[in-house]
Amino acid sequence: MSWSSLLSLIVNGVVVGSVYSMVALGFVVIYKTTRVINFAQGELLLVGAYVCFALTVSYQLPFWVSFLMTGVFCGTLGYIIERVVLRRVVGDPIVSVIMITLGLSIVLRAIVGAVFGVNSQVIPSPIPDGAIMVGGVPVSYQYLFSMAFSLVAMIAFGAFFRWTRLGLAMRATATDQQAAMAMGIDVGRIFAVSWAIACVVSAVGGVLLATISGVNLGVSHFGLKVFPAVILGGLDSIVGAAVGGVLIGVIENVADGMFKSLLDIDGFRDVAAFALLVVVLMVRPYGLFGQRAIERI
């Protein structure tokens, strides 16, 4: 395999990985504050992408306006989902909560499918065509934009958690719910806000993906790729989610390319991340950036 094809695999991997990072960030926010394992994360991405698509293409709104409206819509959706569904199963066994989110994912996918159909849709991008050369490989402005945008979004969320009052309340809830309650934090509201945030970041990931390669219903498998990403990065770490997402994107892309060119086996992409996941779980279950407080038996 030549150097340039390897490099282009890596660049593609970073772009896909930045979408993984956004979805993983949403997953970690929900897991940290509410201890809910959200299997519907990929469907939240799907909803965001399709809402933005509808606003830009069907209603002819400028990209940035519809992007903002998508954010608001998905935030509200997340808030409602927490209030209506997840609030009722607080304290239920972990299997039941997992099944609730799986049910949610089925419902969301069915709604998106029924409203928007099964065809692949591409959001017209605000970024002009063109590319710069990196080490002899063309990298389009589009790719640069989506990488830069997800980096900015990550930093913005990091700053939000670090310096704002609400971010502090969320970190307090994640550390110790009872102590947070005793300090006067409305934990119920924090739960709803974390779902809203998770929906917004997933929607951002969805929109970025839709401008690059388009979306169809199959894109919801991004929600499952989140698990290798967050386990690799460390389940309770925001930085870990970001780094894990990008790493998984690169690793699966390169592994897929290797298998295709060297062994002529197709479809290794989907399994590479999970094979790596098993290794990580065995060797270093707390991931790269997570706390070492994994309960061992």
Next chain:
Amino acid sequence: MSSGEFIVRHEQALRLFPTKWGRVRIAVAVALVLAFPIFANSYQLGLANLIFINIVAVLGLNVITGFTGQISIGHGAFLGVGAYASAYLVSVVGVPFLLAVPAAGLVAAVVGSFFGIPSVRLKGLYLAIATLAAQFILEFVFKGWTSVTGGTSGMSAGAPHIFGYEIHGDLPFYWILLAAAALALLFVRNLTRTATGRALMAVRDHDLAAEIMGISLFRTKVLAFAIGSFLAGVAGALWGHYVGYVTPEQFGLGLSISLLVMVIVGGLGSVLGSVLGAIFVTLIPEALTTGATMLVPDASRLTDMLAFLREGLFGALIIVTLIVEPAGLAARWERIKMYWSLYPFAR
């Protein structure tokens, strides 16, 4: 119903079905199932066959998730292992059908216990994700190991023969699948009364306490995965032979999810719940289709929409059931029984 019956001797407490009315209910159910083929058409027989297969698979998952408390999101792939193993044994090696099915169960048990080994070190979310990885890795093997599995196009399951007679069609399979489901039910029901079964439940209720009482966690958890995936393998093998063809798509994540739904909607750790869950979840999509076609006169124009509607209602049903009845249908059944046994005085 069961009131006025007192257990005064040890042997009574040890019975498989302790109360008289319990035995009567079992007898009625057996009679109904035996008489069913007389008045059922082939579509209904097909549904019943599907339910029997699901009962066997769900019982297996219930041993892992319900009795031992280990989440498995890879159960559908274990069915696939059984289906491929049996199809290979029958159609390529030429092993008799009646031997190939348990052998396929054993193959699935070996694979399942291998993927169950992480459960010794991992709990909760981590285990759920490890079994999810098992699902994807096994699916990849089904698609990639072309010389054995036929790749994405699948393989023929081979014609099953019993004592020289070819088994073909819904009715002969009805009896075979009924027998398999009955055996699996008796097996799991008995398992709950043995030391092994109690060890499984002790691990679920408090693993540390169980270990202090001398139960080996490693042995017990791997055993649970072995038993559970043995039943899954048998179910998969029977399904493969019933359908006649085995493809990777049958054993995707969707199957794992719907098996989990059956276990949870039925009731975790309940044998009756496994049966109720399998019946309920198998029949719901059919009921939704019939209901939708009755509501929409011109269904042919709306087939796409209808599929999504069915899927969405199925998901909504999972959510509603879990919110309204978190302990499952089996718990609801217990409550109905309680209501009638106390009849005029209950609430």
